Amino acid sequence: MSSEGEKKGTTVGIIGGTGQMGSFFAAVFRRAGWEVAVRGRKSDQSLDRFLDPCDIVMIVVPIRATVGVIEEVAPLLRADQLLCDLTSLKTGPVAAMIKSKASVVGLHPMFGPGVETLQGQTIVVTPATAPEERYRPMIRVFAGDGARITVTTPEHHDRMMAIVQGLTHFLTLCMADTMRRQQIEIEEVLTYTSPIYRIQLGLIGRLLSQDDGLYGDMLQMNPAVGPVLADCEQAVQSLSDAVESGDPDRFSRFFLENAKKYSVYGPQATLETDHLIRCLVER
Template sequence: IEEIAPIMNKNQLLCDFTSIKTAPVEAMLKSEAQVMGLHPMFGPSVASIKGQTIVASPVRCRDSDKKLLFDILENEGASVCVMTPQEHDRVMGIVQGLVHFATLSVAEAVRNTLESAKSSGDSLTLDTVISVMSPVYRIEMGLIGRILGQDAGLYGDILKMNPAVVPVIEEMSAAVSRLKAIVEDDSKESFEDFDEFFMTNREAFSSYIPQATADTDKLIVAMTKEETVKGDKTSEKGEMCEKNGKNKKCENNEKEAGVTNDAEGRI
């Protein structure tokens, strides 16, 4: 921005594509150009912007320029959400900062737990943990793996460069401490405390729960179908041939389905 801004003029539109907005927009405003902060809420691996969200901060932008850019994005199927730079950074403190912090914290806790188990002679491994997960838990663990498979520098910038992140992390730390105290307490009253903790948050998220349930149900169905397809393909492997009067493909299917023969070969 500092390199480009000085050579821009008032008839040009200067935009950034960064995960924070306040500081980049302030830098762009030092130019003579029209200024609009942009934050695509997706990565470069998406096939198109259809169905994706782009946050826009048109801080110094002619209506005609704003309409032109918004029309281009919306005609491609993107949803444009307008926010001030300050509002954007506060929201991203939760959307990105808190969520990534929590995800990486879970990864660290899992790693430490497995290493402690290994040092004590326990054979517990990550593969064992994942092998017993239902689709719901695989979704959560999958998000951990997805983040860890990407650029560490990007997530470091998101967590460290947005000043709105630290206050949100402090709220999380307080919440973890409170929930930990409830879980560690073996008194009868602690179950009531947990119910209060749970129900208070359910009420806070009540308007979002139906959508969250519908969205995750779709993921679960998709994951279940994928496993079914894999199973079907596995059962169809092998050439058709005759063996002891039986079809080899049928024998393979029987084994995969858990069908066993007695000593005389009867099913």
């Protein structure tokens, strides 16, 4: 699959290919000139007949269903095939996939199906049994469409997702629930906001307009989330104590300890959020 001619002859079979994310990646591969076969929940074709002509088999199903689908698919694959999944967790799915004769690589697109292209989006790659030359052409397709590629292990991926997804979504939901408990209407809150606060409130509204099952799975099914939330609870208590103490030095110690940790990121964060603010103001 490493040459351009081989790429044109590559067939990708997407299980879950009729859903939004599956359809998105089907379009990505078709634009690259690859053959694409899709399989949804209902199919008259037997699974083994669907899988047989595929060079690459991609599993794109909900998190809770992923391992079960892998266990159904994996025994039917050959050593000359490549198996990958697109779920938000990697340790469990990769462990299930490597029981197959096929070469295995885990994938996690760090975006939802609402994006129009891969431009500027991140895809995390967790190689397992597949040698790089087996999955390199697929990664080139993603990079050619503008994706950023991050390579790591399944275990480190899940630890990072406990922060990037788990902690972030947890705090967003906590903000939403706090305002609800305060019986404050969002319409009134918005009349008091400047653009930077509208961005934060917009992230709350964006999350709550999506699938609760997806976010529940990201928080509940990643074992690395628990220790992160334990640290979060301690951080909340520490900050709460500092605020309630009324002692400015105590608050400053909390603030400056964290400011020191993130000092290198500060200029980049300011530049990027300034850009977001301008976009919101000028829309």
